[in-house]
Amino acid sequence: MSEPHFTEHVDVVIVGSGPTGAAYARLITDARPRARVLMVEAGPAVTDPPGAHLANLTDAGERERAVIASQGPHQHRYPLSAASAVAQHRTPEDRARALLTRPGLIPAGSGEPADDGLPAAQQACNVGGMGSHWFGASPRPDGTERIPFLDPAVLDEALTVAERLLDVSSTQFQGSAFAAHLQQVLGADLDEDRAPGRRVQPMPMAVRNTPAGLRRCGTDVVLGDLVAGANPHFELRPDTLCERILTADGRALGVRLRDRADGTAYQVRAEHVVVAADPLRTPQLLFASGVRPGALGRYLNEHSQVSLLAEVDLPEAEAVAAESTGPAPVMSDSTVSTLAASGVTWIPCDGEEYPFHGMLTRIDPATLARPGTGEPPAKPLLSIHLFTAQEPRRDNRLEFSDTDQDWLGMPAMTIRHTLGEADRRTLRRAQAEALRLSALVGRPLAGESPWILPGGSSLHYQGTVRMGAADDGSSVCDPACRVWGLENLYLAGNGVIPTPTACNPTLTSVALAVIGARDLVRRLPDTTQALAVVSGPSEGKTT
Numbered sequence: 001m002s003e004p005h006f007t008e009h010v011d012v013v014i015v016g017s018g019p020t021g022a023a024y025a026r027l028i029t030d031a032r033p034r035a036r037v038l039m040v041e042a043g044p045a046v047t048d049p050p051g052a053h054l055a056n057l058t059d060a061g062e063r064e065r066a067v068i069a070s071q072g073p074h075q076h077r078y079p080l081s082a083a084s085a086v087a088q089h090r091t092p093e094d095r096a097r098a099l100l101t102r103p104g105l106i107p108a109g110s111g112e113p114a115d116d117g118l119p120a121a122q123q124a125c126n127v128g129g130m131g132s133h134w135f136g137a138s139p140r141p142d143g144t145e146r147i148p149f150l151d152p153a154v155l156d157e158a159l160t161v162a163e164r165l166l167d168v169s170s171t172q173f174q175g176s177a178f179a180a181h182l183q184q185v186l187g188a189d190l191d192e193d194r195a196p197g198r199r200v201q202p203m204p205m206a207v208r209n210t211p212a213g214l215r216r217c218g219t220d221v222v223l224g225d226l227v228a229g230a231n232p233h234f235e236l237r238p239d240t241l242c243e244r245i246l247t248a249d250g251r252a253l254g255v256r257l258r259d260r261a262d263g264t265a266y267q268v269r270a271e272h273v274v275v276a277a278d279p280l281r282t283p284q285l286l287f288a289s290g291v292r293p294g295a296l297g298r299y300l301n302e303h304s305q306v307s308l309l310a311e312v313d314l315p316e317a318e319a320v321a322a323e324s325t326g327p328a329p330v331m332s333d334s335t336v337s338t339l340a341a342s343g344v345t346w347i348p349c350d351g352e353e354y355p356f357h358g359m360l361t362r363i364d365p366a367t368l369a370r371p372g373t374g375e376p377p378a379k380p381l382l383s384i385h386l387f388t389a390q391e392p393r394r395d396n397r398l399e400f401s402d403t404d405q406d407w408l409g410m411p412a413m414t415i416r417h418t419l420g421e422a423d424r425r426t427l428r429r430a431q432a433e434a435l436r437l438s439a440l441v442g443r444p445l446a447g448e449s450p451w452i453l454p455g456g457s458s459l460h461y462q463g464t465v466r467m468g469a470a471d472d473g474s475s476v477c478d479p480a481c482r483v484w485g486l487e488n489l490y491l492a493g494n495g496v497i498p499t500p501t502a503c504n505p506t507l508t509s510v511a512l513a514v515i516g517a518r519d520l521v522r523r524l525p526d527t528t529q530a531l532a533v534v535s536g537p538s539e540g541k542t543t
Contacts, residue, residue, distance in 0.1 A: 018129025
Protein backbone atom coordinates (compact mmCIF):
# COMPACT_ATOMS: atom_id res chain seq x y z
CA MET A 1 0.00 0.00 0.00
CA SER A 2 1.11 3.56 -0.59
CA GLU A 3 2.08 5.79 2.34
CA PRO A 4 -0.95 7.79 3.54
CA HIS A 5 -0.76 11.56 3.19
CA PHE A 6 -0.35 13.04 6.67
CA THR A 7 -0.81 16.73 7.41
CA GLU A 8 0.37 16.53 11.02
CA HIS A 9 2.75 14.40 13.06
CA VAL A 10 2.32 13.82 16.80
CA ASP A 11 3.74 11.48 19.38
CA VAL A 12 0.37 10.31 20.73
CA VAL A 13 -3.19 10.74 19.53
CA ILE A 14 -5.93 9.96 22.05
CA VAL A 15 -9.44 9.30 20.69
CA GLY A 16 -11.98 10.23 23.37
CA SER A 17 -11.93 12.74 26.22
CA GLY A 18 -13.58 10.81 29.04
CA PRO A 19 -11.91 9.82 32.33
CA THR A 20 -9.65 7.13 30.84
CA GLY A 21 -8.52 9.19 27.83
CA ALA A 22 -7.84 12.06 30.24
CA ALA A 23 -5.79 9.73 32.45
CA TYR A 24 -3.59 8.81 29.47
CA ALA A 25 -3.12 12.48 28.58
CA ARG A 26 -2.25 13.47 32.13
CA LEU A 27 0.22 10.66 32.80
CA ILE A 28 1.95 10.93 29.42
CA THR A 29 2.42 14.69 29.62
CA ASP A 30 3.54 14.49 33.26
CA ALA A 31 6.24 11.94 32.34
CA ARG A 32 7.19 13.37 28.91
CA PRO A 33 6.30 17.08 28.98
CA ARG A 34 7.69 17.70 25.49
CA ALA A 35 5.76 14.89 23.82
CA ARG A 36 3.14 16.23 21.43
CA VAL A 37 -0.23 14.79 22.50
CA LEU A 38 -3.40 15.36 20.51
CA MET A 39 -6.75 14.45 22.10
CA VAL A 40 -9.76 14.41 19.75
CA GLU A 41 -13.41 14.32 20.73
CA ALA A 42 -16.36 13.89 18.36
CA GLY A 43 -18.59 16.07 20.54
CA PRO A 44 -18.46 19.76 21.43
CA ALA A 45 -16.97 21.46 24.47
CA VAL A 46 -20.10 22.31 26.47
CA THR A 47 -18.49 23.73 29.63
CA ASP A 48 -15.73 26.13 30.62
CA PRO A 49 -13.32 24.65 31.53
CA PRO A 50 -13.79 21.83 29.02
CA GLY A 51 -14.76 18.50 30.55
CA ALA A 52 -16.35 19.88 33.73
CA HIS A 53 -19.25 17.97 35.26
CA LEU A 54 -22.59 19.37 34.12
CA ALA A 55 -24.00 19.19 37.66
CA ASN A 56 -21.50 21.91 38.65
CA LEU A 57 -23.28 24.43 36.42
CA THR A 58 -25.39 26.54 38.76
CA ASP A 59 -27.27 28.54 36.11
CA ALA A 60 -30.28 26.50 35.01
CA GLY A 61 -30.30 27.91 31.47
CA GLU A 62 -26.59 27.30 30.98
CA ARG A 63 -26.96 23.78 32.33
CA GLU A 64 -29.85 22.94 30.01
CA ARG A 65 -27.94 24.26 27.00
CA ALA A 66 -24.96 22.06 27.93
CA VAL A 67 -27.18 19.03 28.47
CA ILE A 68 -28.87 19.36 25.09
CA ALA A 69 -25.57 20.10 23.31
CA SER A 70 -24.30 16.70 24.60
CA GLN A 71 -27.16 14.79 22.98
CA GLY A 72 -25.72 14.48 19.48
CA PRO A 73 -28.54 14.27 16.93
CA HIS A 74 -31.23 15.01 19.56
CA GLN A 75 -30.83 18.74 20.07
CA HIS A 76 -33.98 19.20 22.14
CA ARG A 77 -35.30 18.51 25.61
CA TYR A 78 -36.53 14.94 25.96
CA PRO A 79 -40.27 14.86 26.76
CA LEU A 80 -39.81 12.02 29.26
CA SER A 81 -36.52 11.31 30.95
CA ALA A 82 -34.86 10.47 34.25
CA ALA A 83 -31.63 12.07 35.32
CA SER A 84 -30.07 8.86 36.54
CA ALA A 85 -30.74 5.21 37.20
CA VAL A 86 -32.23 6.27 40.54
CA ALA A 87 -35.39 7.24 38.61
CA GLN A 88 -37.61 7.39 41.72
CA HIS A 89 -38.23 11.03 40.98
CA ARG A 90 -40.60 9.86 38.26
CA THR A 91 -43.97 8.23 38.84
CA PRO A 92 -43.85 4.43 39.08
CA GLU A 93 -45.66 4.24 35.74
CA ASP A 94 -43.05 6.36 33.97
CA ARG A 95 -39.81 5.19 35.56
CA ALA A 96 -38.68 2.44 33.22
CA ARG A 97 -39.56 4.30 30.04
CA ALA A 98 -37.93 7.50 31.35
CA LEU A 99 -34.61 5.66 31.48
CA LEU A 100 -34.69 5.13 27.70
CA THR A 101 -34.00 8.84 27.14
CA ARG A 102 -31.55 10.26 29.65
CA PRO A 103 -30.83 14.02 29.68
CA GLY A 104 -27.41 14.77 28.19
CA LEU A 105 -27.08 11.32 26.61
CA ILE A 106 -27.89 9.62 23.29
CA PRO A 107 -30.04 6.46 23.26
CA ALA A 108 -28.03 3.54 21.90
CA GLY A 109 -30.35 0.64 22.71
CA SER A 110 -33.67 -0.30 21.16
CA GLY A 111 -36.94 -1.92 22.11
CA GLU A 112 -39.24 -1.80 25.12
CA PRO A 113 -37.95 -1.49 28.72
CA ALA A 114 -38.49 -5.19 29.43
CA ASP A 115 -36.75 -6.31 26.22
CA ASP A 116 -33.35 -7.95 25.94
CA GLY A 117 -30.66 -6.02 24.09
CA LEU A 118 -29.97 -3.29 26.69
CA PRO A 119 -32.86 -1.00 25.67
CA ALA A 120 -31.69 1.71 28.12
CA ALA A 121 -28.12 1.83 26.76
CA GLN A 122 -26.81 5.38 26.30
CA GLN A 123 -23.80 7.29 24.99
CA ALA A 124 -22.43 10.78 25.58
CA CYS A 125 -21.10 13.08 22.87
CA ASN A 126 -19.25 15.96 24.50
CA VAL A 127 -15.82 16.88 25.78
CA GLY A 128 -15.54 14.93 29.02
CA GLY A 129 -17.69 12.05 27.81
CA MET A 130 -19.49 10.23 30.60
CA GLY A 131 -17.16 11.98 33.02
CA SER A 132 -19.41 15.03 32.62
CA HIS A 133 -22.52 13.06 33.64
CA TRP A 134 -21.48 10.29 36.07
CA PHE A 135 -22.58 9.89 39.68
CA GLY A 136 -19.03 9.65 41.05
CA ALA A 137 -19.15 6.37 43.01
CA SER A 138 -15.61 4.93 42.94
CA PRO A 139 -15.31 1.71 44.96
CA ARG A 140 -12.37 -0.65 44.53
CA PRO A 141 -13.01 -4.05 42.96
CA ASP A 142 -12.64 -7.11 45.17
CA GLY A 143 -12.57 -10.88 44.89
CA THR A 144 -13.62 -12.14 41.47
CA GLU A 145 -14.03 -8.54 40.27
CA ARG A 146 -10.23 -8.21 40.26
CA ILE A 147 -8.30 -9.24 37.15
CA PRO A 148 -6.53 -12.48 38.07
CA PHE A 149 -3.60 -12.26 35.65
CA LEU A 150 -2.50 -8.79 36.78
CA ASP A 151 0.06 -8.57 39.56
CA PRO A 152 -2.02 -7.69 42.66
CA ALA A 153 0.53 -5.11 43.83
CA VAL A 154 0.59 -3.46 40.40
CA LEU A 155 -3.21 -3.29 40.26
CA ASP A 156 -3.47 -1.91 43.81
CA GLU A 157 -0.93 0.80 43.09
CA ALA A 158 -2.71 1.72 39.85
CA LEU A 159 -5.99 1.95 41.78
CA THR A 160 -4.30 4.35 44.21
CA VAL A 161 -3.15 6.54 41.32
CA ALA A 162 -6.67 6.39 39.84
CA GLU A 163 -8.12 7.58 43.14
CA ARG A 164 -5.73 10.52 43.08
CA LEU A 165 -6.57 11.40 39.47
CA LEU A 166 -10.31 11.29 40.18
CA ASP A 167 -9.99 13.02 43.56
CA VAL A 168 -11.73 10.13 45.33
CA SER A 169 -12.45 10.24 49.06
CA SER A 170 -14.82 8.57 51.51
CA THR A 171 -14.54 11.29 54.19
CA GLN A 172 -16.36 14.22 52.53
CA PHE A 173 -19.63 13.63 54.38
CA GLN A 174 -18.45 12.91 57.91
CA GLY A 175 -20.77 14.14 60.62
CA SER A 176 -24.04 13.06 59.02
CA ALA A 177 -26.38 11.65 61.67
CA PHE A 178 -28.46 10.02 58.94
CA ALA A 179 -25.48 8.19 57.42
CA ALA A 180 -24.22 7.16 60.87
CA HIS A 181 -27.61 5.65 61.68
CA LEU A 182 -27.68 3.66 58.45
CA GLN A 183 -24.18 2.32 59.01
CA GLN A 184 -24.99 1.33 62.58
CA VAL A 185 -28.26 -0.46 61.75
CA LEU A 186 -27.05 -2.16 58.59
CA GLY A 187 -23.61 -2.95 60.01
CA ALA A 188 -25.16 -4.72 63.00
CA ASP A 189 -26.88 -7.06 60.56
CA LEU A 190 -24.25 -7.45 57.85
CA ASP A 191 -20.75 -6.87 59.23
CA GLU A 192 -20.22 -10.05 61.22
CA ASP A 193 -17.79 -12.40 59.44
CA ARG A 194 -16.90 -9.73 56.86
CA ALA A 195 -13.33 -8.55 56.38
CA PRO A 196 -12.83 -4.98 57.66
CA GLY A 197 -12.68 -3.56 54.13
CA ARG A 198 -15.98 -5.21 53.15
CA ARG A 199 -18.14 -3.86 55.98
CA VAL A 200 -20.87 -1.25 55.63
CA GLN A 201 -19.14 2.12 55.15
CA PRO A 202 -19.26 5.46 53.32
CA MET A 203 -19.01 5.13 49.56
CA PRO A 204 -15.74 6.45 48.07
CA MET A 205 -16.88 9.30 45.84
CA ALA A 206 -15.23 11.50 43.22
CA VAL A 207 -16.88 14.61 44.60
CA ARG A 208 -15.81 17.57 46.74
CA ASN A 209 -18.09 18.90 49.47
CA THR A 210 -17.08 22.57 49.47
CA PRO A 211 -18.49 25.64 51.29
CA ALA A 212 -19.92 26.70 47.93
CA GLY A 213 -21.70 23.38 47.47
CA LEU A 214 -21.05 19.93 46.10
CA ARG A 215 -18.59 19.78 43.19
CA ARG A 216 -18.51 16.64 41.09
CA CYS A 217 -15.31 15.47 39.45
CA GLY A 218 -15.29 15.75 35.67
CA THR A 219 -12.38 15.08 33.33
CA ASP A 220 -11.23 18.65 33.88
CA VAL A 221 -10.09 17.44 37.31
CA VAL A 222 -8.17 14.54 35.73
CA LEU A 223 -6.55 16.77 33.10
CA GLY A 224 -5.62 19.42 35.69
CA ASP A 225 -3.76 22.37 34.27
CA LEU A 226 -3.71 20.82 30.78
CA VAL A 227 -7.18 22.29 30.18
CA ALA A 228 -5.78 25.75 30.95
CA GLY A 229 -3.02 25.43 28.34
CA ALA A 230 -0.17 24.82 30.77
CA ASN A 231 1.56 22.47 28.32
CA PRO A 232 1.82 23.91 24.78
CA HIS A 233 2.47 20.42 23.39
CA PHE A 234 -0.98 19.16 24.43
CA GLU A 235 -4.06 19.95 22.34
CA LEU A 236 -7.70 19.08 22.93
CA ARG A 237 -9.59 19.22 19.63
CA PRO A 238 -13.41 19.03 20.00
CA ASP A 239 -15.97 18.39 17.24
CA THR A 240 -13.43 16.08 15.61
CA LEU A 241 -14.52 12.58 14.64
CA CYS A 242 -11.96 9.80 14.30
CA GLU A 243 -13.22 7.80 11.31
CA ARG A 244 -10.40 5.29 11.02
CA ILE A 245 -7.15 4.11 12.54
CA LEU A 246 -4.59 3.65 9.78
CA THR A 247 -2.51 0.49 10.20
CA ALA A 248 0.19 -1.43 8.34
CA ASP A 249 2.72 -4.13 9.18
CA GLY A 250 1.61 -4.63 12.78
CA ARG A 251 1.58 -0.94 13.67
CA ALA A 252 -0.86 1.93 13.86
CA LEU A 253 0.41 4.66 11.54
CA GLY A 254 -2.06 7.34 12.57
CA VAL A 255 -5.70 8.32 12.27
CA ARG A 256 -8.16 9.73 9.76
CA LEU A 257 -10.11 12.61 11.32
CA ARG A 258 -13.10 14.63 10.18
CA ASP A 259 -13.84 18.18 11.26
CA ARG A 260 -17.54 18.08 12.11
CA ALA A 261 -17.86 21.84 11.67
CA ASP A 262 -17.01 21.90 7.96
CA GLY A 263 -17.03 18.19 7.06
CA THR A 264 -13.48 18.03 5.75
CA ALA A 265 -11.17 15.11 6.47
CA TYR A 266 -7.44 14.89 7.11
CA GLN A 267 -4.88 12.42 8.42
CA VAL A 268 -2.56 12.69 11.41
CA ARG A 269 0.51 10.51 11.78
CA ALA A 270 1.06 9.25 15.33
CA GLU A 271 3.76 7.17 16.96
CA HIS A 272 1.11 5.78 19.33
CA VAL A 273 -2.69 5.69 19.21
CA VAL A 274 -4.99 5.38 22.23
CA VAL A 275 -8.68 4.64 21.67
CA ALA A 276 -10.79 5.64 24.68
CA ALA A 277 -14.09 6.27 22.90
CA ASP A 278 -16.40 4.21 25.22
CA PRO A 279 -17.33 0.49 25.42
CA LEU A 280 -19.64 0.80 22.41
CA ARG A 281 -17.73 3.17 20.13
CA THR A 282 -14.22 1.84 20.78
CA PRO A 283 -15.04 -1.53 19.13
CA GLN A 284 -17.01 0.38 16.48
CA LEU A 285 -13.90 2.36 15.53
CA LEU A 286 -11.75 -0.79 15.47
CA PHE A 287 -14.30 -2.47 13.21
CA ALA A 288 -14.37 0.56 10.89
CA SER A 289 -10.57 0.41 10.77
CA GLY A 290 -10.45 -3.24 9.74
CA VAL A 291 -9.09 -4.28 13.14
CA ARG A 292 -11.43 -7.17 13.83
CA PRO A 293 -10.11 -9.80 16.26
CA GLY A 294 -12.52 -12.62 17.08
CA ALA A 295 -13.48 -11.21 20.49
CA LEU A 296 -14.21 -7.70 19.20
CA GLY A 297 -17.56 -6.51 20.55
CA ARG A 298 -18.17 -9.80 22.37
CA TYR A 299 -18.54 -10.63 26.10
CA LEU A 300 -20.74 -7.55 26.47
CA ASN A 301 -21.98 -7.28 30.04
CA GLU A 302 -23.03 -4.70 32.61
CA HIS A 303 -24.19 -4.89 36.18
CA SER A 304 -27.94 -5.16 36.52
CA GLN A 305 -29.75 -3.00 39.06
CA VAL A 306 -32.59 -3.51 41.55
CA SER A 307 -34.04 -0.44 43.26
CA LEU A 308 -36.51 0.26 46.06
CA LEU A 309 -37.65 3.44 47.81
CA ALA A 310 -37.98 3.12 51.60
CA GLU A 311 -38.98 5.20 54.61
CA VAL A 312 -36.37 5.37 57.38
CA ASP A 313 -37.22 5.25 61.08
CA LEU A 314 -34.81 7.48 63.00
CA PRO A 315 -34.61 7.57 66.81
CA GLU A 316 -35.89 10.93 68.03
CA ALA A 317 -32.46 12.35 68.92
CA GLU A 318 -30.98 11.26 65.60
CA ALA A 319 -33.98 12.64 63.71
CA VAL A 320 -33.41 16.02 65.33
CA ALA A 321 -29.70 15.88 64.47
CA ALA A 322 -30.44 14.88 60.89
CA GLU A 323 -33.01 17.62 60.54
CA SER A 324 -30.63 20.22 62.00
CA THR A 325 -28.21 19.50 59.18
CA GLY A 326 -30.98 20.51 56.82
CA PRO A 327 -31.49 19.05 53.40
CA ALA A 328 -29.01 20.33 50.86
CA PRO A 329 -30.41 22.38 48.00
CA VAL A 330 -31.77 20.25 45.20
CA MET A 331 -28.76 19.26 43.12
CA SER A 332 -28.59 20.49 39.58
CA ASP A 333 -28.97 16.97 38.16
CA SER A 334 -31.84 16.12 40.56
CA THR A 335 -30.23 12.76 41.32
CA VAL A 336 -29.99 12.94 45.10
CA SER A 337 -30.89 16.28 46.60
CA THR A 338 -29.42 15.45 50.00
CA LEU A 339 -26.10 13.96 48.89
CA ALA A 340 -24.14 16.93 50.24
CA ALA A 341 -25.65 16.36 53.70
CA SER A 342 -25.63 12.55 53.92
CA GLY A 343 -23.32 11.14 51.28
CA VAL A 344 -23.79 7.58 50.05
CA THR A 345 -23.78 4.45 52.19
CA TRP A 346 -21.97 1.50 50.64
CA ILE A 347 -22.60 -2.20 51.20
CA PRO A 348 -19.68 -3.93 49.44
CA CYS A 349 -20.32 -7.19 47.66
CA ASP A 350 -18.86 -10.15 49.52
CA GLY A 351 -18.52 -13.16 47.27
CA GLU A 352 -21.36 -15.63 46.84
CA GLU A 353 -22.55 -14.91 50.36
CA TYR A 354 -23.53 -11.40 49.33
CA PRO A 355 -23.26 -11.02 45.54
CA PHE A 356 -24.62 -7.47 45.55
CA HIS A 357 -22.99 -4.06 45.50
CA GLY A 358 -25.26 -1.85 47.60
CA MET A 359 -25.53 1.91 47.15
CA LEU A 360 -27.97 3.70 49.48
CA THR A 361 -28.77 7.38 48.99
CA ARG A 362 -31.10 9.77 50.77
CA ILE A 363 -33.89 11.29 48.68
CA ASP A 364 -35.62 14.62 49.20
CA PRO A 365 -39.38 13.84 49.36
CA ALA A 366 -40.12 17.15 47.62
CA THR A 367 -38.45 15.86 44.42
CA LEU A 368 -40.80 12.90 44.02
CA ALA A 369 -43.49 12.95 41.36
CA ARG A 370 -46.38 11.27 43.18
CA PRO A 371 -49.58 13.03 42.09
CA GLY A 372 -52.67 12.51 44.21
CA THR A 373 -50.80 11.33 47.30
CA GLY A 374 -51.16 14.55 49.29
CA GLU A 375 -48.27 15.81 51.42
CA PRO A 376 -44.76 14.41 50.88
CA PRO A 377 -43.79 11.60 53.28
CA ALA A 378 -42.82 12.92 56.70
CA LYS A 379 -40.06 10.40 57.29
CA PRO A 380 -36.63 10.52 55.62
CA LEU A 381 -36.55 8.57 52.36
CA LEU A 382 -33.84 6.18 51.25
CA SER A 383 -33.21 4.93 47.73
CA ILE A 384 -31.82 1.40 47.94
CA HIS A 385 -29.87 0.16 44.91
CA LEU A 386 -28.37 -3.30 44.60
CA PHE A 387 -26.14 -4.03 41.60
CA THR A 388 -25.41 -7.58 40.47
CA ALA A 389 -22.62 -8.86 38.27
CA GLN A 390 -23.39 -10.59 34.99
CA GLU A 391 -21.59 -13.60 33.64
CA PRO A 392 -19.49 -12.56 30.61
CA ARG A 393 -20.90 -14.61 27.74
CA ARG A 394 -19.36 -14.64 24.27
CA ASP A 395 -22.74 -14.46 22.50
CA ASN A 396 -23.62 -11.19 24.23
CA ARG A 397 -22.14 -8.85 21.68
CA LEU A 398 -22.20 -5.81 19.46
CA GLU A 399 -22.75 -6.33 15.74
CA PHE A 400 -21.58 -3.73 13.21
CA SER A 401 -22.76 -3.24 9.66
CA ASP A 402 -20.47 -3.01 6.64
CA THR A 403 -23.17 -1.06 4.77
CA ASP A 404 -25.43 0.89 7.15
CA GLN A 405 -24.22 3.93 9.09
CA ASP A 406 -25.17 5.73 12.28
CA TRP A 407 -25.74 9.47 12.71
CA LEU A 408 -21.98 10.13 12.63
CA GLY A 409 -21.37 8.06 9.51
CA MET A 410 -19.80 5.18 11.44
CA PRO A 411 -20.82 1.50 11.08
CA ALA A 412 -24.35 1.02 12.42
CA MET A 413 -24.47 -0.95 15.66
CA THR A 414 -26.87 -3.63 16.93
CA ILE A 415 -26.75 -4.82 20.55
CA ARG A 416 -27.30 -8.53 21.20
CA HIS A 417 -27.64 -9.16 24.92
CA THR A 418 -29.63 -11.55 27.11
CA LEU A 419 -29.38 -12.52 30.76
CA GLY A 420 -28.36 -16.03 31.70
CA GLU A 421 -30.40 -18.06 34.19
CA ALA A 422 -27.75 -17.56 36.88
CA ASP A 423 -28.00 -13.80 36.31
CA ARG A 424 -31.77 -13.93 36.76
CA ARG A 425 -31.50 -15.96 39.96
CA THR A 426 -29.14 -13.38 41.43
CA LEU A 427 -31.54 -10.59 40.50
CA ARG A 428 -34.38 -12.37 42.27
CA ARG A 429 -32.13 -12.65 45.34
CA ALA A 430 -31.39 -8.93 45.03
CA GLN A 431 -35.11 -8.10 45.00
CA ALA A 432 -35.61 -10.08 48.21
CA GLU A 433 -32.56 -8.46 49.79
CA ALA A 434 -33.72 -4.92 48.92
CA LEU A 435 -37.01 -5.67 50.65
CA ARG A 436 -35.17 -7.08 53.69
CA LEU A 437 -32.91 -4.02 53.93
CA SER A 438 -35.94 -1.73 53.81
CA ALA A 439 -37.39 -3.58 56.81
CA LEU A 440 -34.13 -3.12 58.73
CA VAL A 441 -34.19 0.66 58.32
CA GLY A 442 -37.96 1.14 58.25
CA ARG A 443 -40.27 -0.05 55.52
CA PRO A 444 -40.92 0.32 51.78
CA LEU A 445 -42.64 3.58 50.91
CA ALA A 446 -46.35 3.01 50.33
CA GLY A 447 -46.93 1.63 46.85
CA GLU A 448 -43.26 0.73 46.27
CA SER A 449 -41.74 -2.69 45.58
CA PRO A 450 -38.28 -3.81 44.41
CA TRP A 451 -37.98 -3.45 40.65
CA ILE A 452 -35.40 -4.49 38.10
CA LEU A 453 -34.33 -1.56 35.95
CA PRO A 454 -34.24 -1.93 32.16
CA GLY A 455 -31.08 -3.45 30.73
CA GLY A 456 -28.46 -0.78 30.07
CA SER A 457 -29.61 1.50 32.90
CA SER A 458 -26.29 1.22 34.73
CA LEU A 459 -24.40 2.93 31.85
CA HIS A 460 -21.54 0.57 32.78
CA TYR A 461 -20.97 -1.65 29.74
CA GLN A 462 -17.92 -3.89 29.83
CA GLY A 463 -16.01 -6.59 28.02
CA THR A 464 -16.35 -5.42 24.40
CA VAL A 465 -12.57 -4.92 23.96
CA ARG A 466 -11.56 -7.04 26.94
CA MET A 467 -8.08 -7.58 28.25
CA GLY A 468 -6.60 -11.08 28.30
CA ALA A 469 -3.54 -12.96 29.44
CA ALA A 470 -2.95 -14.57 26.04
CA ASP A 471 -3.89 -14.00 22.42
CA ASP A 472 -6.22 -17.01 22.29
CA GLY A 473 -9.26 -15.45 20.64
CA SER A 474 -11.06 -14.59 23.88
CA SER A 475 -9.65 -11.07 24.28
CA VAL A 476 -8.80 -7.97 22.23
CA CYS A 477 -5.84 -6.50 24.13
CA ASP A 478 -2.97 -7.65 26.33
CA PRO A 479 -2.39 -6.88 30.05
CA ALA A 480 -0.80 -3.55 29.05
CA CYS A 481 -3.97 -2.61 27.08
CA ARG A 482 -2.25 -3.01 23.67
CA VAL A 483 -4.31 -4.58 20.89
CA TRP A 484 -2.99 -8.02 20.07
CA GLY A 485 -0.86 -7.84 16.93
CA LEU A 486 -0.55 -4.03 16.90
CA GLU A 487 2.36 -2.92 19.04
CA ASN A 488 1.40 0.75 19.41
CA LEU A 489 -2.41 0.72 19.56
CA TYR A 490 -3.81 1.03 23.11
CA LEU A 491 -7.38 0.71 24.35
CA ALA A 492 -9.05 2.30 27.37
CA GLY A 493 -12.42 2.41 29.10
CA ASN A 494 -14.83 0.02 30.79
CA GLY A 495 -14.78 -2.20 27.70
CA VAL A 496 -11.28 -3.37 28.64
CA ILE A 497 -12.45 -4.94 31.94
CA PRO A 498 -12.62 -8.74 31.44
CA THR A 499 -14.20 -9.73 34.77
CA PRO A 500 -17.83 -9.58 35.93
CA THR A 501 -18.24 -6.68 38.36
CA ALA A 502 -21.02 -5.69 40.72
CA CYS A 503 -19.28 -2.48 41.79
CA ASN A 504 -19.07 0.71 39.72
CA PRO A 505 -16.27 0.12 37.16
CA THR A 506 -14.94 3.65 36.56
CA LEU A 507 -12.13 3.47 39.12
CA THR A 508 -11.04 0.10 37.71
CA SER A 509 -11.01 1.35 34.12
CA VAL A 510 -8.96 4.41 35.10
CA ALA A 511 -6.53 2.12 36.93
CA LEU A 512 -6.15 0.04 33.75
CA ALA A 513 -5.52 3.28 31.87
CA VAL A 514 -2.74 4.01 34.38
CA ILE A 515 -1.16 0.65 33.54
CA GLY A 516 -1.50 1.25 29.81
CA ALA A 517 -0.20 4.83 29.97
CA ARG A 518 2.88 3.73 31.88
CA ASP A 519 3.60 1.08 29.26
CA LEU A 520 3.23 3.70 26.53
CA VAL A 521 5.51 6.15 28.35
CA ARG A 522 8.22 3.48 28.54
CA ARG A 523 8.09 3.33 24.74
CA LEU A 524 8.53 7.08 24.34
CA PRO A 525 12.18 8.13 24.33
CA ASP A 526 13.33 10.27 27.26
CA THR A 527 14.45 12.90 24.80
CA THR A 528 11.08 13.13 23.02
CA GLN A 529 10.70 16.57 21.51
CA ALA A 530 7.46 18.12 20.36
CA LEU A 531 7.35 17.21 16.68
CA ALA A 532 6.79 19.95 14.16
CA VAL A 533 3.36 20.33 12.68
CA VAL A 534 3.62 20.09 8.93
CA SER A 535 0.45 22.09 8.47
CA GLY A 536 -2.38 23.36 10.62
CA PRO A 537 -5.48 21.30 11.35
CA SER A 538 -7.49 22.98 8.60
CA GLU A 539 -4.80 22.67 5.92
CA GLY A 540 -4.27 19.72 3.65
CA LYS A 541 -7.78 18.38 4.24
CA THR A 542 -9.93 16.54 1.77
CA THR A 543 -13.65 16.69 1.37
